[in-house]
Amino acid sequence: MSFTLGFVLITHNEPQQAARLVRRLNAMFGAPPIAWHHDFSKSPQLPPDCITSNVTLVRPHLETAWARFPVVEAAMRALETLYASDRAPDAFVLLSGADYPIKPADQILRDLSTSPYDAHIAHEKIVYNRYERAWHEVCYARYCTARLKLWPGRNAKPLDISHPVLAAPFLPFSRRLSCYAGEFWFSARRSAAEYLIAFHRSKPQLANHYRGLAFPEESYFQTILCNSSLRVSRNHWRYIDWSSTTGSLPKVLAMADLPRLRVSSAHFARKVNPAVSADLLDALDADIL
Numbered sequence: 001m002s003f004t005l006g007f008v009l010i011t012h013n014e015p016q017q018a019a020r021l022v023r024r025l026n027a028m029f030g031a032p033p034i035a036w037h038h039d040f041s042k043s044p045q046l047p048p049d050c051i052t053s054n055v056t057l058v059r060p061h062l063e064t065a066w067a068r069f070p071v072v073e074a075a076m077r078a079l080e081t082l083y084a085s086d087r088a089p090d091a092f093v094l095l096s097g098a099d100y101p102i103k104p105a106d107q108i109l110r111d112l113s114t115s116p117y118d119a120h121i122a123h124e125k126i127v128y129n130r131y132e133r134a135w136h137e138v139c140y141a142r143y144c145t146a147r148l149k150l151w152p153g154r155n156a157k158p159l160d161i162s163h164p165v166l167a168a169p170f171l172p173f174s175r176r177l178s179c180y181a182g183e184f185w186f187s188a189r190r191s192a193a194e195y196l197i198a199f200h201r202s203k204p205q206l207a208n209h210y211r212g213l214a215f216p217e218e219s220y221f222q223t224i225l226c227n228s229s230l231r232v233s234r235n236h237w238r239y240i241d242w243s244s245t246t247g248s249l250p251k252v253l254a255m256a257d258l259p260r261l262r263v264s265s266a267h268f269a270r271k272v273n274p275a276v277s278a279d280l281l282d283a284l285d286a287d288i289l
Contacts, residue, residue, distance in 0.1 A: 003113035004030055006089030008078040010071065011097035012039035012054040012064055018097035018275045019050035020281070026052060027289065028105040033089055035082035037074040040063045056081055069211045071184075071246040072220050076200050083193050093187045098271040100281055102239060102261045104288045111267065112187060117233040121184035128164045139181040142218050143210075146170035172209045180222035185270065186236045192225060199224050239266035255279045262287065 010017040018038070025032060037058040038046060051057065064071045075094060082092060088187055091112050092170055093204055101108070112120075124136065125146060131137040146167040173179050177225050188196075192205040195244045200207060206223065210216035225232050241251040250272045253261070258280055272281060 003091070004032070004087075004089040005029060005109060005112065005170060006082050006087070006092045006205055007034045008075060008082055008094045009034055009038075009097070009169045010064070010074050010078065010094070011036070012042045014097050014274060015043050015046050016068065017272070018273075019047040021095070021097060022050045022052075022055060024101060024285065026054065029109075033082060033085055033087040035078040035079040035085075039063060039074075044136075052225055056085065065278060067215045067217070069207075069213075069216045072217050075217070076219075077139075078195070079193055080197055082257065083190070083197065088190065091187065092193055093268070094185050095268065096179040096185065096270065098273065099185065099238075099265065099268045100270070100272050100277075100284060101288055102269045103267050108237075110191045111237070112189075115233070116198075118230040119186065119188035119225050120233045120236050121186035121188070121222060121225060122234055122236045123180045123226050123232065124182055125224055126179040126181050126219075129160070131141065137148070139179075139219065142213055142215060143179050143181065144171060144173060171251075172206050177206075177223070177227050179188075179219065180226040180287075181219040182222050182234075183236055183238065183240065184217040184221070185238055185269070188225075192230055195228055195230060196221065196224055199228075229282060237265075237267040239264045239269040240271075252276045254282060255283065258283050 016193055022034060026033065031054040033050060033057045035058060036055055038061060038062050041063045058074070062070045062074050064074050079092070082088065092213070117123050126136060126139045128140060128144065131140070141162070145165065146161040148161065148170065149156050149158050160262070205221070210220050229231065241257065244251045252271050253269055254276050263282070
């Protein structure tokens, strides 16, 4: 039996670009199973021709927001939808509408089917006072600091407790559950999908912790997978260029990036935008089909 690949797609805007991605995945992988969560509150229409029989829209949709927990919930609902299907695939790829394939289908399938790993997700362990770079300290402050309100009131300033001994009673982390963080977008086998679904359903304490935090999507999945017995690789098979931005968003890729994409081992690149990346996407289509 051949190795099958499915897709979890999370979008909220640029419906034409998202539709182009779905059409490309259909052409490359022979109409693979796609579970698509689209936030219709932000973009009420999707091109009807891209809702083919292999595409399942997640209903009802959630109102998602960048760096907020609903995007994690949206991904989990889409993952549950994908693996509730009678076409549940051997592996899946989590994508946004700003992602695009940069390698042919046979290479992506070969890399994932022959890999010894259950999940491919960028991850780094977040440990108190062991900060190899500034981002580690930022993550510790985000995810591992207890914020206590000492008195009621909407404008009451919380008391931040960062030392792990003092913060431990208020956090889900322990010697058996370490905090990890990294890029949101990843690829994984069915074993990892089933583990994520079961954990999310049966252990809501971790979700409740991340629910009120910023950028939960950059830690929730890593923390679950990296504390399991699953084999997890740091290679998430994504090309992302952080070199030319001073903010919290990666560079929008354009035609000048094509030579680097061609020599990259990544399967997908992000971010793309139809206003900037149209020529690049046309060139990639010519490469991968």
